[in-house]
Amino acid sequence: MNMKQYENKGLKETRAGFGEALTFLGEKNTKIVALCADLTSSLFMNQFSKKFPERFFQIGIAEANMMGIAAGLTIGEYIPFAGTFANFATSRVYDQIRQSIAYSHKNVKICASHSGLTLGEDGATHQSLEDIGMMKMLPGMTVINTCDYNQTYSATLAIADYFGPVYLRFGRPAVANFTDKNQVFEIGKAVLLTKGKDITVVCTGHLVWEVLEASKVLYQKEGIECEIINIHTIKPLDEKSIIRSVNKTKCILTAEEHNYWGGLGESVARILTTNRCFVQQSFIAVDDIFGESGKPMELLKKYNIDRNAIIKKIKLLIGKKGKKKN
Amino acid sequence: MNIQYLKNLCSQVRRDILRMVHNAKSGHPGGSLGCTEYFVALYHEIMHYNATKFTMNGKNEDLFFLSNGHISPVYYSILSRSGFFPVKELSTFRKLNSRLQGHPSVHDGLPGIRISSGSLGQGMSVAIGAALSKKLNKEFDRIIYSLHGDGELNEGQIWESILYAGSKNIDNYIATVDYNRQQIDGTTDEVLSLGNLRKKFESFNWKVLEELEGNNIEKVINILKNAKNEIGKGKPILIILYTQMGYGVDFMVGDNTWHGKYPNKKELEKALLQLKLSESSLEDYPIS
Numbered sequence: 001m002n003m004k005q006y007e008n009k010g011l012k013e014t015r016a017g018f019g020e021a022l023t024f025l026g027e028k029n030t031k032i033v034a035l036c037a038d039l040t041s042s043l044f045m046n047q048f049s050k051k052f053p054e055r056f057f058q059i060g061i062a063e064a065n066m067m068g069i070a071a072g073l074t075i076g077e078y079i080p081f082a083g084t085f086a087n088f089a090t091s092r093v094y095d096q097i098r099q100s101i102a103y104s105h106k107n108v109k110i111c112a113s114h115s116g117l118t119l120g121e122d123g124a125t126h127q128s129l130e131d132i133g134m135m136k137m138l139p140g141m142t143v144i145n146t147c148d149y150n151q152t153y154s155a156t157l158a159i160a161d162y163f164g165p166v167y168l169r170f171g172r173p174a175v176a177n178f179t180d181k182n183q184v185f186e187i188g189k190a191v192l193l194t195k196g197k198d199i200t201v202v203c204t205g206h207l208v209w210e211v212l213e214a215s216k217v218l219y220q221k222e223g224i225e226c227e228i229i230n231i232h233t234i235k236p237l238d239e240k241s242i243i244r245s246v247n248k249t250k251c252i253l254t255a256e257e258h259n260y261w262g263g264l265g266e267s268v269a270r271i272l273t274t275n276r277c278f279v280q281q282s283f284i285a286v287d288d289i290f291g292e293s294g295k296p297m298e299l300l301k302k303y304n305i306d307r308n309a310i311i312k313k314i315k316l317l318i319g320k321k322g323k324k325k326n
Numbered sequence: 327m328n329i330q331y332l333k334n335l336c337s338q339v340r341r342d343i344l345r346m347v348h349n350a351k352s353g354h355p356g357g358s359l360g361c362t363e364y365f366v367a368l369y370h371e372i373m374h375y376n377a378t379k380f381t382m383n384g385k386n387e388d389l390f391f392l393s394n395g396h397i398s399p400v401y402y403s404i405l406s407r408s409g410f411f412p413v414k415e416l417s418t419f420r421k422l423n424s425r426l427q428g429h430p431s432v433h434d435g436l437p438g439i440r441i442s443s444g445s446l447g448q449g450m451s452v453a454i455g456a457a458l459s460k461k462l463n464k465e466f467d468r469i470i471y472s473l474h475g476d477g478e479l480n481e482g483q484i485w486e487s488i489l490y491a492g493s494k495n496i497d498n499y500i501a502t503v504d505y506n507r508q509q510i511d512g513t514t515d516e517v518l519s520l521g522n523l524r525k526k527f528e529s530f531n532w533k534v535l536e537e538l539e540g541n542n543i544e545k546v547i548n549i550l551k552n553a554k555n556e557i558g559k560g561k562p563i564l565i566i567l568y569t570q571m572g573y574g575v576d577f578m579v580g581d582n583t584w585h586g587k588y589p590n591k592k593e594l595e596k597a598l599l600q601l602k603l604s605e606s607s608l609e610d611y612p613i614s
Binding site: 069096 | 433447454459
């Protein structure tokens, strides 16, 4: 069989997908408001701020206040999109999110750019590798990590229609835009990217494209067929799609730009166990270590989460499974 | 305004506070007793609201946010005595399966509560958000109120919000600081001196009003009315309300050990003797 191929339709930032969708939403719905903590152009929110100045709130470098103001705005039935970098959107304001948003059931959309290692040169102070874990631990919080421009655009539209707090995680660099422009984003629903019989690869965010690239090499050189599942919604997790696939392939790799503690991989390990699906799982994730300055692709390579690391791990896993090469 | 009735109501609220905290064997009576006049004035003379049909959005209503959530006993008492929920529910305070959590929570659906609070310093940000939404919704006659402890002003977030409100001219908003000059580890001067609070707020572009008799119901009503006259003039408004922690009970007043201590049976009886009711429509909630 032939693996389904995905075409890179050009490099584009996921954050641009967020900013452009937000502007579209602003036109469609006067209840959409946006807040930013002095990073408006970094999050591509400047178009919204120019078009809808009365519905845009420049908070200044005060993220704690921003989360509280966003919570307050929901009381007047506004739908606030609060944007900043991922670490300022989570660890810096965790208690504010916990009490004023999550525990208070507020319809706030926390929009986090520059997540993961691929933020690049700014280094570890700005590279959030813990945010998925922190956010998924909050009761009632929906956690989404998008993989490309088109998916981020669609996700931004989808979370506006959903009532409840959402953490939307995306990134800084221009990356391959490969998902369908007209996709319907279903919160909590896995996307089956390729069908395969040898291994299930569950991946999220920027690493989805790395997995696709790795799978091409594996298929061409080794005849390995990867079943690639894109998990954009880490919480709630689409258990059924993952379990169905693993029951077929009998092994699984998870891939994410995050510490393996608290990440997607851990969530998957939990559902494998609770579903009595006892197969070997491997992790592509940052190995409980802080990042550093460097170019995005250099960092993915050094921290063993790039396409070559994925190829290596998949071969190792399939070897353990006792699977012969075709 | 029937001052005698309001004074009686203050007594009733204080009785509720002490009986709730005693019944739960935990809670925060000191700050609650000190803020009783503020709550009675706010809910019975100042705010425009609909208690029987509580909605989260509070459209066309004034909204109040309690930032120092630990004084939940006074908040719950006034909400129940203003018709938000049955008075008898006060007996469930801090008990399992209650809507009256130790600190106010939205999670449990208690009418009257629009934000969870307890972790300090967050309520002013929320109040500002609500004030912005009132402006966006063109509810120009409506006012947002919030209450804060003075010790709470140690928190960093609150200074972010003080800066924001002054800088962005949030002028449909009246914040009050419960200025009892006590916090858990000692006086506010001992722990972390606030310095000249009026000057600090004024330098952040706030209109500041002070009331030295924060436990005098008439004075509290007047200062709140004066504050309302400052609405719409380009500045957020602060009331520095000098209160006494534990006011109304002679062995509690001014003593910060009653911040988070419950009275035992003897102490409760002694305190209740000092809080008489001479109003036929009021009576203690039943303990089930």
